[in-house]
Amino acid sequence: RKEVEQDPGPFNVPEGATVAFNCTYSNSASQSFFWYRQDCRKEPKLLMSVYSSGNEDGRFTAQLNRASQYISLLIRDSKLSDSATYLCVVSRNTGFQKLVFGTGTRLLVSP
Amino acid sequence: DAGVIQSPRHEVTEMGQEVTLRCKPISGHDYLFWYRQTMMRGLELLIYFNNNVPIDDSGMPEDRFSAKMPNASFSTLKIQPSEPRDSAVYFCASGETDQYSNQPQHFGDGTRLSIL
Numbered sequence: 001r002k003e004v005e006q007d008p009g010p011f012n013v014p015e016g017a018t019v020a021f022n023c024t025y026s027n028s029a030s031q032s033f034f035w036y037r038q039d040c041r042k043e044p045k046l047l048m049s050v051y052s053s054g055n056e057d058g059r060f061t062a063q064l065n066r067a068s069q070y071i072s073l074l075i076r077d078s079k080l081s082d083s084a085t086y087l088c089v090v091s092r093n094t095g096f097q098k099l100v101f102g103t104g105t106r107l108l109v110s111p
Numbered sequence: 112d113a114g115v116i117q118s119p120r121h122e123v124t125e126m127g128q129e130v131t132l133r134c135k136p137i138s139g140h141d142y143l144f145w146y147r148q149t150m151m152r153g154l155e156l157l158i159y160f161n162n163n164v165p166i167d168d169s170g171m172p173e174d175r176f177s178a179k180m181p182n183a184s185f186s187t188l189k190i191q192p193s194e195p196r197d198s199a200v201y202f203c204a205s206g207e208t209d210q211y212s213n214q215p216q217h218f219g220d221g222t223r224l225s226i227l
């Protein structure tokens with residue numbers, strides 16, 4: 001079993017749709033959680049950190065469920081520019097240094 | 112501000128040759144990370160440094176791989192001898208210690224390595 005598991009997709013949605021991704025992690029000691037975004041042939045870029053109480057950044061909402069060890073990302077009002085691979089990332093220890101990346105969920109937003 | 116700078120952007124070389132990848136972290140960052148990304152395995156942490164000292168190299172695949180950080184602004188990842196299965200995108204990232212644990216890592220553009 002992988003430490004971080006994600007549905008690879010692709011998720012094909014029309015512009016304006018709401019789409020949600022889930023991710024599960026196996027290490028209960030993980031303390032730091034992130035969503036990164038990676039465009040084709042580009043480097044991963046931080047989309048948002050994920051906090052225990054849940055957090056929102058514009059059209060993006062992240063939730064953390066420690067009891068069930070899963071993380072979610074909700075994208076509202078999808079834009080064409082949201083098309084990318086979304087990487088779920090958790091720390092392997094109590095710090096932020098040893099990050100484990102999921103293999104990503106691919107999102108395709110169409111006109 | 113300048114981000115993480117990696118060179119070269121692309122490298123194509125023959126099996127058995129030595130390959131050296133270079134990285135300049137963001138100024139002031141005290142952590143530096145080397146990752147490898149392949150389609151099959153995704154993004155994997157190879158090694159990371161704190162204040163120029165290697166902290167964890169458990170992700171380094173074998174003795175053919177070595178990494179150094181001679182100063183706070185420069186690191187190298189070396190593969191000698193290279194093999195076709197080393198073909199991947201190699202990313203360098205840097206980060207900083209902060210009172211908040213949720214500090215992100217910032218990635219360079221990556222080096223796309225092809226071993227023929």
